[in-house]
Each structure stands twice: as structure tokens, then as C-alpha cells.
Amino acid sequence: MQAGFLRVCLVVVAAIVNHPLLFPRENTTLQESDKEIIQKLKKHEENLKIEQLRLEQEIARRDAEINMILEGKEENKLPWDFWSTISMVIFLLIEIWRQDFQDGHLQEPNNEEDDMSLWGNIFQAVSLPNKTALATFYERVIRSTTNDAARTREFVEGFADDLLEALRSVCNRDADMEVEDSVGVGSMYENWRVNKPLVCDLLVPFTPPEPYRFQSEIWGSANSSPEDKQGYGKIKVCRPGEEATGCICDKTKLGEDMLCLLHSKNNETKLNSEMEVLLCSKNTQNLDTDQVMKWFQIAVTKAWNKISHKYEFDVTFSHLDAPGALKIKFRSGKFITLNLTPVVQYEDSDAYFISHFPNSGLPNDFSSGTYWLLSFAVYERRFLTEMAKRLPENSCHLSCLQILTFLHQKQSALTGQSGLTNYHLKTALLHLLLARPALDWSFEKLDARLREILKYLEKSLHEKKLYHFMIGNGSLPASICLPETFLVAEPLNLFRQFVLHRSIYKKTMDSFYEMLKNASVLINEYTLHNRFEPYGIAV
Template sequence: MHSGIFKVCLVVVTAIVNHPLLFPNNDTSVPANDDLIVQKLREREEILKKQQLELEELLFREQEPAGDAKTESEEPEGGARWDLWSTVSMVIFLMIEVWRQDFKDNSHEQSKEEEDLVFIGNHCHGVTLPNKPMLTIFHDQYIRATTHDAVRSREFVEGFADDLLEALRSVCNRDTDMEVEDSICVGSMYENWRVNKPLICDLLVPFAPPEPYHFRCQPWVSDPSIRPDRQSFGTILVCGPDDNPSGCVCDKKRLGEDMLCLLHNLTTNDKKVNEEINLLCCKNSNYLDVDQVMKWFQTTVTKAWSKISHKYEFEVTFSNLDSPGALRVKFKSGKVISLNVTPVVRYEDSNLYFISHFPSMPREVSCSIQWMLSFAVYERSFLKDFAKKLPDNSCHLSCLQIMTFLRSKQCHITGPSGLTTYHLKTVLMHLLLSQPCSGWANVMLEERLRDMFRSLEKSLLEKKLLHFMVGNWKLPDTVNLPQHFRVAEPVNLFRSFVLNRDLYQQTLSMFYEMLKNATVMINEYSLHLPNGSASKPAH
């Protein structure tokens, strides 16, 4: 009987050892293309199965009655023992099978996406992109033709913005209203890679409260209590005279309640200033409210334009109600120029700004006291300084322009996705630091464009694209970013893909469709010279 128990245990052990959970068929440590190893594994599997069948047959024979060798009194005891071990064996086999099925069900959903990604992950390496001559023709005949009037548009916008902001200051009360600084030009138009029409100029307008009030910016970039997808945000605390130990920004002795500060021409109990400030704060708090600032700015811009509109022979309207400074200038000739004048708050004495929203991106639904961080000034400075190290007529901006064009055309076909032009720009800036400067010569356009596609694909599959400025130890010293942001934990710009699977699948599908259609789109919008005659590019 002991031998029977031993055989039962042996059957169980053999089944467990031979179970596919312990020796999966898709073991990635085994080379799939090594026929000899695969054949040996199959032979070993057949031997184990044969041994298992033999043991099961012996177990079945052990269950047969032993005839004259057994007495009637021994049969119930042996049968009871056998029933016990048989039951235990059945339970063990049942537990293993339930565990296996549960494991397969759980892992199936988790691995389904990864299996699909492994399958489609090779597309970028095998995709047929247009060759160098075709890319050059496309860039020279379509992109340059599209952006040839960019310089004149920028000059007009800068002059008009200066006039508008001067009028804005004149309609404000200098003692109680916000102080508006000169505009700062940023974005693709001023980095020379804007492709799509209409050509939109982005301008930042810093503002600050009247003294003795001031803003205290509180970035969340290194706050461990903040969710990873919100670390590129922060809050702005409005501080008044009571928050200053001296009671006045001149840092002299505390003045009496009714005494006048000759330096700042403000009394310490100026209730009107306090009321104006409170209108821009979130209810029952001292935090600057995004929605209130947007309403204030839009109202003030409207008053400013009404004051100077008689000087111009064009119309100015708000092109986007969700963006307070999204203006559309329409001339009598029908020409249209768009500009985004966005209110921002400067972070300390740096070129980092807290922005209400990014006009080129849909505004996220979030708490109204959360402001986004904008590194646009640093990014423009980096691209401008780095271009001095590259060969003449380098192809880095051409790569970004082509990818931006393809993304825009594909989104018109398949609809919007989670992939933005800022993501493409981030990929380019990372590649600039990882590639030798000599590798960006114009003759390397095809190779560098393929590198950008591969880098973007890798980031999408990993759902990880690190912010170029925050926590980037490769950042050149010429980028005078505050040390607090240099040593911070990197921010993942693709964090939304981890949280939103539908958005991720939609974006990934759009990316591979864009790859597949790249050659067709570029050929369609290129200037073909089949018989020496030129045809106009499609629009």
C-alpha cells in the first residue's frame, strides 16, 4: 500500500513538474529559431508524457482487488486509504487546473496589449519612407511655400501686440489693477518650424499685482504627494501686506494705518486694491483662479481694442472663447492672421512661467487654481543656441516640420489623438543631445527622420516620454534653468497613456496609420516633375 501512495505522489509531482506553467511554450529564453533545441524539448516533452501515462496505468492496477492475497477485513481499510489518497490527488489536480485557468485569464488581458505591441512594434523599422530627393522636393516646394510669409506675419503681430498692450495699460488703474509687462514671443512660429495654416503667433504676457501685493508660485514638480500626471502643474498664492513682516515692500519699519508710503504711493489699508485682488482669487481662498484671470484678461483686451480700433482698417475678433487672448485679425483683402496673447505669471526671477493654458492644446478639466508650467522661453533659447553648433542648413527643423505635417494630415483622417506637436518637438530635442552635431547635415535628412520615427515609436510602446527640461542631467549649462528643476524627478509626458487605455490605443493606431501613409501623403503634396513640367502641390 505504501508503494501505491508513493506512486500517487509521484504522479502528482510529475504532473506539476511537467505543467506548462513551469515550462511555458513561449519561454523567451529559448531561441525560437534554433531547430535543434526545439526538437530536443519536444522529445523531452513526449518522454515525460509517456512516463506519466505509465504511472497512471500502474496506479489504476493498484486499484484492482488483489484476490486471495487480501482478506475481506483488509479491503475496507485499503479501500479507505485509497479513497483518501485518490481524493487528495483529485483536489490537488483540481487546484492546479483552477490556478492555471485563473492565471491564463488574468494574464491574457495584461499581455494582449503587449503581444499586439510586439507584433506591430517592428513596423517602424520596416516602413518605407520617401527617399532623400523626394523629401527635399517636398520640403522645398511645399513647406517653404507654405511658410514664406511667416516673417511678415511675425513683424505685424509684434507691432500690433505692443500697441494693444499699451492701450490695455491705459484702460487699467495703475494703482489698483494688475501690472502688465511686455509680450514675449514663443512657440513654433518663432522657432521657425511652423507648418500648418493658419500661421499662429504665440505671445506670453506676464502680469503681476500692484504693490504691496505679490505672487508666490508653488510648483509641484518635486512634491511626492502629487500624482505623477499633475507634477507639471502648480499653484499661485496671492500674498498681501500682512504676509510681509515689515508690512510694506520697502522693508522699512511698519507704518501706521493711515500713513502714506512715499515710495509706493499706497496706504497699508487700501481696501480697493484688496477688493480687486480678491476678484481674481478662488472663492474663500488666496489662490489665483485661472477662470477669473481669463475673464479679467478678456474683458481688458476688449476695452483696449475698442480704444485703438479706429486706427486700423481690419477686424479683430476672439477666435476661441475658451482662450481669452486668442485673436483673429481679418483684413479687407480677406487675409487672416491669428495670434494667441496668453496671460502668465513669472516664477521668481527666471524665464519659467505659470500659464493658464496652452492655446494649441485642449484645456484639461481640472481644479481652477492649478496652473501649468511653461518652459517655452527656455526651449526657444535652446533650439537657437544649439543650431549654432550644427552644420549650415542643418535638417533638424526639417525633420520636425515633416513629422508635424504628417501628424496634422493623419489627424484630419482618423481624428484627434493624444500625440501633440509638443511631443514631436520633445523627441527632436532629446535626439539633438544624443546624436553627433555632424549627423544633422542636410544630406542626412532621411536618416534623421527615420531616427525620429523610431524614437517616437519606442516612447509610445513604453508609454514613456520624459520632459526635456525637468530632471534632464544632459541639459547644457547654457540653459539657465533654475537648479530646483534640474535636479527634480523627470516628468513623463506620456503618463496620460498609462491612465487612459482608450486614448493610448487610439494614439498608437494613429501613429502606425501615419507611418503607413507617409509616402503617399508626401508624394501627394510634393511637386512632381515626371516630364519636366511642374504641377502645383495639392492643398
């Protein structure tokens, strides 16, 4: 019996010691391509199974003998069945652990840590164009694209003013919104738009008719928004005489002979029905993004019908998932696109609640329902204007952004959209503009600054952290005049979606490094293609 017991123990110890998970060798990283190691593991597994089968037969053969022996043993000694059970349990655990290890680790080719180590070495191996090639590319391709940007802006602004004036005239002044003058934002007004067609983005602030008013609420206020809605806010339509906390008649007990003229049944129906059904979410006083979009599209259509006879071109909606994505098509076949987007001003600042903004580089569905995203586009344009005054003449900061957006757009056409957007590229530039001395942005350092922005983006992607430039940035110049509320707020991570969605993250990283590898080829190809076409770019 003792010999059999020792034999069982030796087999168990041998199985444990030789198991690759419990006692790993010097290199436990098993590559799928390492056939020799995999073959050894399979052979080892087969030997274990043979030994296990032999052991089970040995145990079965001795069952009768063990039972007879156990009958004559003292009660304080452990029965032989106990040791047999322990042996079988240990083998079972080892087998389960081995299967889990093999299925979960050895056969997982897309382990994120392995990807990270692979990705981290790619940038060092990428050869970006030199200073001369970049300068030539910029002059022949980028600069030629923006020659007519000023004329496009001038035409669009004039047309937008005429269209909004017509819109005001067709609106119901008692129930409709009051529309203010448009505000130009985005790449066309910051002078870094590259890819055609040239698109102008115009914000159109609107307010409710008297005596209504808007009451805005941002994240971090008394009624906080959910964690995933940081950067968003809600807009409440306050009825006449009503504060955000409610009418005074809700707090004061009125006498039997007294009546609240604002909230009597008759007046309540008359005052609330048109306004709240038109723009608010059902059974609430909160502005709904889709309701506002429908209202604005109908209003723009009426306005164009009123003035269309004055123009010799056609205007249509280029797509219906944005309030005012318009396409102006001339008889010659050429066209101009613009985005008129209704927004609500946040208090007395230049920050605006925005529902849809297709060319901001943000997802089309970034706002939904009663949650509106805060846009700091006016402040970003102001910051770039301020920095331009401090930087050397003919600085390279916008040139870097133009080259990056060009490469990104071409890569997106090849491999599809990823989680990286033009807005992320712009945010990286803004952070580096604030951190670097002004002299470092001379045009002679274009290649160095371009490489630095790419390395900054790579670092941010690896860490899955790219903070919003305006929110929580206490280093902003005082001349920007950003409200204190946003300066002291918690920083907003624009890459938070990568933490939540691993598949999007992997596609973004693959696309980013593919863009780096294709950069030299694309730049050389477009430079040569435009060698004899100094006034245009093939798109």
C-alpha cells in the same frame, strides 16, 4: 474499494497531466486564428466532462458500499469520504482554473505584450521616402508654406502692442493687474511652423498692483504638490506687508493698545475684496486659472472696443476655452490667428506659469484650478537659437521637425487626435540635437536624421518614457541660463499618461505606425500636387 480508489486517482492524475495550463506543450501561445488547436481543446474539454460525469456516477453507486465498509475500519485510517471529497475538490479547481484561463487569456485579442511584439516589427517594414524625394517635398511644400511667416509675425506683434496698450488704459490701476510687453514663443518664432493657418503665440506677463505681490511655489518645495502635478506650481497673492508665511502680527503678541493697520477688520475688507474675488480661488489667496482667463477675456474685449475704429478688420475670440485666442478677419475673407496668453513669471527667470496654451501641443486642460504649469518655451527658443550657431549652414534639424509635424497633422485629420503631440516631436528633436555632433545635421543627411528621430520616438513610446528637455537635464549648455532649481530636479516623464491610460496608449501607438505607413504616400501625393504650385500649399 482499493480498485475504486486507484481508479479515482488515475482519473485525477490524467486530468491534471492533460490540462493545458498546468503542463503546457511546447507552444502555449494560442492564437485566435488557430482553429485546429481550439478544436482540440474543445474536444479535450468534452472528454473531461464525460469522464467527470462517469466518475460521479461511479462514486454515487458505491456510496452505500463505502459507508458499510467504513464502519468496520480502524479509527486511525482516513475515511473513504475524505478521498471522494479530495477528488471532487481537485476537479472543481481544475474546472475553475480552466475557465479563468480560457476567459482571461485565450479570448483576449488586445494583449499589450502581443501588441508590442507586433508594433516592434512594423518600423522595419516601413519604407520611408529617400533623400531626393524628401528634399523635393521640402522645397515644393514646406518651404512655400513659410514664405509669409516673417510678415505675419511683424503684423501680429504690432497689433498686439497696440491692443495691450489699450488694455492698460482701460484697467483699474488700483484693483487690476499690470500687464507687461508680450513675448513671442512657439513654432512661429522658432521657424518650424508648417501647417496653415499660421498662428502666433504670445505670452503676456502680468503682475498685481502695488502693494500686492505674487509668491510662487513649485513641486518639491515645502508644501509639495501631488505626484501627478510634477511640473506644476501654485501662485499665492500676498497681501500688503505679508510674507509667504503670514503677517508679523500673527507671530508677535501685540499690546492691548496696539493695532495692526494691515489686518484690522476695516482695512482687511478694503484691501482684499476686489483683488481676491477677481482672480483667486474661492476662500483662498491662490490664483485660479479660470478666474484669470475670465478677467483677461473681459479686459481684451474692452481694449479692442477702444481701438477698433482704427482698423479695417474684425477681431473675435476663435474659441472661449483659452484666454486670448483671437481671430483677425479681413474684408477680403483672409484671416490671421494669434494667442495672447496671460502668464506669471517664476521669480527672476524666463520660466512662466501658464494656464492655457492651445498651440503648445499640450492638452487644453493641462492646468486646472490653482495649479499652473511651468512653461519653458523661452528657454527652448533660446536653445534652438544657440544650436543654430553651431550647426552647419542650411542644417536639417528644423526641416525634420517640419516634415514630422506635417505628417502628424495629416494623420490626426485621418484618425483623430492621439496622445502624441507636436510638443513631443519637438522634445525628441531637442534631445537628439544635444546628443549628436553638429556635422550630422547637414541637409544632405535629412533622411538619416528623420529616420533617427522616428526611431527615438518609437523607443520612447515602447518604454512609455519621454523626459522633458529642460527639467532635470544636467547636460544643458550654461549659456541657456536655466535656474539651478530645474537642472537638479527629478526628470519629468511627458509620457506618464500612457502608463495610467492604456486605451490612450494603444490609440497613440496605432496612430504612430499608421503615420509611418502613410508617410511615403502623403509625401509623394503632396509633392506631385504642388508641382505646378510653387507658391502655395493646399490644406
